[in-house]
Structures are given as structure tokens and as C-alpha cells.
Amino acid sequence: MISSDLEQSKRRIRADKKRARRQLAPSQQKRASQQLCKRIASSLTFITAQRVALYWPMGGEISPLPLLKHPTARHKQWYLPVIDGENMQFFRLKPGDRLQHNPFGIAEPEHRQVLPIAGWQLDMVIVPLVAFDPQRNRLGMGGGFYDRYFALRPGVIKRPILMGVAHECQRAEKLPLEPWDVPLQNIATDQRWY
Numbered sequence: 001m002i003s004s005d006l007e008q009s010k011r012r013i014r015a016d017k018k019r020a021r022r023q024l025a026p027s028q029q030k031r032a033s034q035q036l037c038k039r040i041a042s043s044l045t046f047i048t049a050q051r052v053a054l055y056w057p058m059g060g061e062i063s064p065l066p067l068l069k070h071p072t073a074r075h076k077q078w079y080l081p082v083i084d085g086e087n088m089q090f091f092r093l094k095p096g097d098r099l100q101h102n103p104f105g106i107a108e109p110e111h112r113q114v115l116p117i118a119g120w121q122l123d124m125v126i127v128p129l130v131a132f133d134p135q136r137n138r139l140g141m142g143g144g145f146y147d148r149y150f151a152l153r154p155g156v157i158k159r160p161i162l163m164g165v166a167h168e169c170q171r172a173e174k175l176p177l178e179p180w181d182v183p184l185q186n187i188a189t190d191q192r193w194y
């Protein structure tokens with residue numbers, strides 16, 4: 001087994017960090033999410049972004065949802081990931097939209113526009129992650145959805161800005177890198193920027 005060392009190390013880090021974030025008390029979760037959203041809301045990336053994708057949190061993930069109600073966010077258009085088999089697309093989320101659960105138990109918009117938005121039309125994507133390191137490397141749930149979605153983005157194009165978000169306790173010293181890993185422009189936690 002050639003891949004075993006790397007795979008094993010990724011498996012271990014995923015298990016560790018999923019446990020760490022699930023163990024945060026509801027009050028800690030709430031406070032962390034508020035701190036995170038305050039940090040993001042004061043960033044130029046967010047202030048100037050018109051079309052922003054975020055995610056519906058699950059399993060102890062830090063919640064980006066307070067951003068939806070932030071005073072500076074009133075004129076933004078919001079998008080959520082929708083998965084279909086191995087594919088992921090982003091669909092518009094409007095106030096009052098009904099949501100439904102996908103097979104992973106993650107909420108998605110129930111009634112969708114016919115076509116998803118094209119990735120390059122998004123200004124900013126708030127990217128969930130399981131673990132990160134100070135070099136802004138990311139380890140996700142293991143489905144490869146975000147890596148595949150952004151794989152086609154040519155290096156010269158800076159749009160959308162990919163902003164990873166996490167609890168500070170999801171920081172790892174150094175993550176094993178895969179050739180397909182898509183770099184994040186920055187990572188925000190409840191504590192600081194990376």
C-alpha cells in the first residue's frame with residue numbers, strides 16, 4: 001500500500017479535529033462564531049464582495065451564519081453548496097427560502113434556480129475545513145468537493161477569494177499536502193487571521 005502513510009496521517013488528523021470541534025460547549029460555539037463573523041465582516045474582501053458563498057454548519061463546524069444578518073451585508077447575494085453525487089454547485093439563498101437536508105444531513109436550498117452560479121461569478125467563498133495549518137493548507141471532510149470545484153480555476157484569476165474558516169482548535173502543526181489541494185487566500189478563526 002503506497003498511500004498508507006499519508007492516508008493514515010490524514011485520517012488521524014481528521015478524527016482528532018472533528019472531535020475537538022464537537023467537544024466545544026454550545027456557549028463556546030456561539031461566542032466563537034460571533035468573533036469569527038466580526039473579524040470577517042471588517043475585512044475588505046467581505047466588504048467589497050457582492051456575491052458570497054457560505055456553508056450551513058454541521059458537526060461542530062464554526063458557524064458563518066451570523067454574517068447573513070450583519071448590517072454591512074444587506075445588499076449581498078448569498079449562495080450555498082448543493083451536492084449531487086460527486087458534484088458540488090452553488091445556488092442562491094434568499095431570505096425565507098425553505099431548506100432541505102442532503103444525504104449528509106446538511107441543509108440546502110429546496111427550490112433552486114434552474115442554473116447554478118458559475119464559480120467565477122462569485123466574489124468570495126467561505127470554505128469549511130476540518131483542519132488547517134499556519135501555511136493556509138486545508139484538510140476537508142475527505143469528499144474532495146471544494147478541491148474538484150476549484151481545480152479548474154486558472155492561477156492568474158484571483159476570483160473568487162477562497163477564505164477558510166475554523167475554530168482555532170482545528171489548527172494543526174503541518175498538514176500533509178496533496179497535488180490537487182487548492183490554496184486558500186486566507187483563513188479566519190475565532191482568534192486571528194492566517
Ligand SMILES: Nc1nc2c(c(=O)[nH]1)N(C=O)[C@@H](CNc1ccc(C(=O)N[C@@H](CCC(=O)O)C(=O)O)cc1)CN2
Nearest residue numbers: 055056057058059081104106128140141142143145146
Ligand atoms: N457544512 C458543510 N457543508 C459542506 C461541506 C462541509 O465540509 N461542511 N462540504 C465540504 O466538502 C461539502 C459536503 N462534504 C461532505 C463530505 C463528506 C461527508 C461525510 O463523510 N460525512 C459522514 C460523517 C460525518 C463526520 O464524520 O462527522 C457521514 O455523513 O456519514 C460529509 C460532507 C459540501 N457542503
Ligand SMILES: Nc1ncnc2c1ncn2[C@@H]1O[C@H](COP(=O)(O)OP(=O)(O)OP(=O)(O)O)[C@@H](O)[C@H]1O
Nearest residue numbers: 138139140141142143144145146147148151178180
Ligand atoms: N482536482 C481533482 N481532480 C480529481 N480528483 C480530485 C481532485 N481533487 C480532489 N480529488 C479527489 O477527492 C478525494 C478527496 O480529496 P481530499 O482528501 O483532499 O478531500 P478534502 O479536501 O479533505 O475534502 P473536501 O474538499 O470535500 O472538504 C481524493 O482522493 C481525490 O481523488
